[in-house]
Amino acid sequence: MDKIIFGRFLPGNTYVHKMDPRAKLLFVFGFIVVVFLANNTITYSILIGITLFVMLLARIKPSFLINGLKPVVFLLIFTFLLHLFFTREGDLLWEWGILKIYEGGLRQGIYIAIRFAVLVIMTSFLTLTTSPIAITDAIEILLNPLKKIKVPVHELALMMSISLRFIPTLMDETDKIMKAQMARGSDLSTGPIKDRIKAVVPLLVPLFVSAFKRAEDLATAMEVRGYKGGEGRTRYRQLAWHSRDTLALVVLFALAGVLFYYRG
Amino acid sequence: MTEILALNHVTFAYPSEDPTPRNAVEDVSFSVNEGEWIAIVGHNGSGKSTIAKLMNGLLYPQQGDVRFMRDVLSDENLWDVRSQMGMVFQNPDNQFVGATVQDDVAFALENNGIPYEVMVERVHEALAQVKMEDFLDHEPHHLSGGQKQRVAIAGALALRPKLLILDEATSMLDPQGRMEVLQTVQQLRAETGLTVISITHDLEEAILADRLLFMNGGKKFATGTPNEIFALGDELIELGLDLPFAMKLSRLLKAEGVALNGQNMTEEELVNDLWTSNFNA
Numbered sequence: 001m002d003k004i005i006f007g008r009f010l011p012g013n014t015y016v017h018k019m020d021p022r023a024k025l026l027f028v029f030g031f032i033v034v035v036f037l038a039n040n041t042i043t044y045s046i047l048i049g050i051t052l053f054v055m056l057l058a059r060i061k062p063s064f065l066i067n068g069l070k071p072v073v074f075l076l077i078f079t080f081l082l083h084l085f086f087t088r089e090g091d092l093l094w095e096w097g098i099l100k101i102y103e104g105g106l107r108q109g110i111y112i113a114i115r116f117a118v119l120v121i122m123t124s125f126l127t128l129t130t131s132p133i134a135i136t137d138a139i140e141i142l143l144n145p146l147k148k149i150k151v152p153v154h155e156l157a158l159m160m161s162i163s164l165r166f167i168p169t170l171m172d173e174t175d176k177i178m179k180a181q182m183a184r185g186s187d188l189s190t191g192p193i194k195d196r197i198k199a200v201v202p203l204l205v206p207l208f209v210s211a212f213k214r215a216e217d218l219a220t221a222m223e224v225r226g227y228k229g230g231e232g233r234t235r236y237r238q239l240a241w242h243s244r245d246t247l248a249l250v251v252l253f254a255l256a257g258v259l260f261y262y263r264g
Numbered sequence: 265m266t267e268i269l270a271l272n273h274v275t276f277a278y279p280s281e282d283p284t285p286r287n288a289v290e291d292v293s294f295s296v297n298e299g300e301w302i303a304i305v306g307h308n309g310s311g312k313s314t315i316a317k318l319m320n321g322l323l324y325p326q327q328g329d330v331r332f333m334r335d336v337l338s339d340e341n342l343w344d345v346r347s348q349m350g351m352v353f354q355n356p357d358n359q360f361v362g363a364t365v366q367d368d369v370a371f372a373l374e375n376n377g378i379p380y381e382v383m384v385e386r387v388h389e390a391l392a393q394v395k396m397e398d399f400l401d402h403e404p405h406h407l408s409g410g411q412k413q414r415v416a417i418a419g420a421l422a423l424r425p426k427l428l429i430l431d432e433a434t435s436m437l438d439p440q441g442r443m444e445v446l447q448t449v450q451q452l453r454a455e456t457g458l459t460v461i462s463i464t465h466d467l468e469e470a471i472l473a474d475r476l477l478f479m480n481g482g483k484k485f486a487t488g489t490p491n492e493i494f495a496l497g498d499e500l501i502e503l504g505l506d507l508p509f510a511m512k513l514s515r516l517l518k519a520e521g522v523a524l525n526g527q528n529m530t531e532e533e534l535v536n537d538l539w540t541s542n543f544n545a
Contacts, residue, residue, distance in 0.1 A: 132363075161363060168405035214358045221361070224346060225371055225419065233374050234380060236370035
């Protein structure tokens, strides 16, 4: 579990941590688009440079990122090989039976692998440096205009924040139920897959029952505390846009310009 | 004395298939004055939780009415009444809405559209009142049950309510957590004169109240000071309610022929009575 970096948050006090979550969200989404502008060695080097720069700025250890990338390494290698063997451009480099590697294939394979890695790393920077609740707030505010076309933005954001709030509670609960079932002789960790899946059912049923009970209690508590929807609510968590946030977006536009200029 | 809350001949039955459903609450009347602490006691199924839901408009009575500050509770003034009535429930986890302590305390304020600057002030003030000001950014799963309930009390206090209702608020806590919560409530009453209604089956908690309302089978069985109610003795036991530990011990001692004088509701009273008992004889 320790190795998964998706959705993990490393509290800190760096430039990146202090950025407004809205700015980070916009930057990452912009970056995802901009990445596709790169198509030659110079532009891909610039992308790698930017990624390394953000890593230094956020003071995230490279070893931490490499560990975190392990779950996607398979996908990375797979896309690399796919492009390596199926792109038939340029000089023939190597041949063995029906397997042929062309120079263009090698190039394309490396590019795509870099693009993929850069995307994964950038998006993990977002979640590593921003608390989930701050991301929820940012999403709520950025999506606010959608209220005009009747998208329940406030409700969605509240659902998200409550789910986040209850993850540890339900984890504890699962742990308790697991121990209770193990104490009664249920075996969760050995035997064939089919038996193990069957053993999960007596875990899920009480978990769901209690989750529904919790939901009902929570709804009552919220109603008693005056919750009547998003109308007329004020916000306790305030977001503040600083010059560093504007700067980040300027950098993004500059990056897009540079990539556009150097792309082949 | 100003009357805060009153129930007038309230009767309520939950919807059921039964053609003659049993009333969960039957013809209950009582009133709570400003600054009082009233405990509603009774064993399971006595209707005390239903009373809690009737008091804040989660349920409406079929007969009779509920008045808050002399106004009959209805759909029109419901939200206004709720903003003046804080409520703490049984399960500490299931009423924690915010991601952190301060977010949770601010929840009711946000709902009532309080401006940001006022909110910050009120959140800090309310947390100081329950001695949780050092836990502003703590997440609920890092708090003990007693701490969570104190945060829930702070969340209720932040709106500066006229009335605090504790619906079995200590029943899921360990003895230490229970102590913390009860001390907080006592202290709040001493400092601010807050009106409190506690619904409980813990008699140690009930002793702290000024007045007890003893429910049985949906009806008001007896009402009076803790002294008067616990004087009922055997009658309470027959109705499935226990006596406080000190009282039980005192009764057993009396049965053994120890000359004890009083009711001895608390341990201290019993101790004092015991060491002076020889002089009585």
